Amino acid sequence: xxxxxxxxxxxxxxxxxxxxxxxxxxxxxxxxxxxxxxxxxxxxxxxxxxxxxxxxxxxxxxxxxxxxxxxxxxxxxxxxxxxxxxxxxxxxxxxxxxxxxxxxxxxxxxxxxxxxxxxxxxxxxxxxxxxxxxxxxxxxxxxxxxxxxxxxxxxxxxxxxxxxxxxxxxxxxxxxxxxxxxxxxxxxxxxxxxxxxxxxxxxxxxxxxxxxxxxxxxxx
Numbered sequence: 001x002x003x004x005x006x007x008x009x010x011x012x013x014x015x016x017x018x019x020x021x022x023x024x025x026x027x028x029x030x031x032x033x034x035x036x037x038x039x040x041x042x043x044x045x046x047x048x049x050x051x052x053x054x055x056x057x058x059x060x061x062x063x064x065x066x067x068x069x070x071x072x073x074x075x076x077x078x079x080x081x082x083x084x085x086x087x088x089x090x091x092x093x094x095x096x097x098x099x100x101x102x103x104x105x106x107x108x109x110x111x112x113x114x115x116x117x118x119x120x121x122x123x124x125x126x127x128x129x130x131x132x133x134x135x136x137x138x139x140x141x142x143x144x145x146x147x148x149x150x151x152x153x154x155x156x157x158x159x160x161x162x163x164x165x166x167x168x169x170x171x172x173x174x175x176x177x178x179x180x181x182x183x184x185x186x187x188x189x190x191x192x193x194x195x196x197x198x199x200x201x202x203x204x205x206x207x208x209x210x211x212x213x214x215x216x217x218x219x220x
Contacts, residue, residue, distance in 0.1 A: 001077075001080055001081075002081045002082065002107045002108075003106065004081070004082070004083050004109050005083075005087075005088070005108065005110070005111040005188075007111055008113060009174055010174065011124040011128065012199045013203070014086075015031060015033070015086075016137055017210060018031065019153065020207060021207070021216060027083055027216065029082075030069065030073070030083070030084055030085065030087075032065055032068065032084075032087045033085070033086050034135045035068045035069065036054065036060060036068065039068065056169075058172075059176055065087060065093065066093070069084075069087055081109075081216065089180060090180045090181065094184055094187055108193060110193055110195060110213075110214045111188040111193050111194050112195050112210065113188075116200055120200060121170075126165060126166075127139045127140045128162065129159050129160065130162060131154060131156050134151060134154040136151055195214070197210070
């Protein structure tokens with residue numbers, strides 16, 4: 001199993017690109033955000049606890065995230081190429097991933113850092129909405145569905161605004177990102193696997209840049 005990590009602040013566009021590439025190349029896309037939302041939908045005690053953390057703008061604990069991620073990875077074929085979207089977010093999580101790949105014989109191929117300024121992120125996040133059924137993320141100004149009111153990926157007409165995209169929560173999430181996640185840039189740069197991407201480009205331009213700089217193998 002080969003991993004490609006998409007690293008970036010909330011709203012940097014990594015989820016949108018991961019969804020498109022996974023769909024086009026039949027890759028596995030694991031969004032830790034979607035794993036959390038799925039758990040919340042189950043209305044379990046664990047899900048309620050995760051929801052409280054999300055609404056506060058804090059990062060979910062490493063233990064909780066790794067448990068969700070490990071459960072998902074066990075369901076996948078060992079020969080798949082996997083885009084990790086939202087993990088790792090801290091140095092401790094990065095070291096956990098490194099230990100996991102070494103122990104299981106898997107490989108971390110590339111880490112893509114989606115670079116974008118904080119002001120642009122606030123504008124992006126406060127205009128986001130998502131498909132309530134498949135989790136596809138859109139924006140009311142520059143990434144709306146091709147057919148108004150219909151999800152491009154699953155055809156659902158059920159959309160919602162995520163509670164954690166409220167402006168005060170967004171600002172807290174960005175503060176947490178810069179404090180906890182930004183050190184990962186230096187960590188992965190030192191390993192020679194980091195590629196920095198200008199995430200202010202259009203969705204299509206970002207996709208073309210990604211395809212030039214990472215090796216994607218379509219699954220049969």
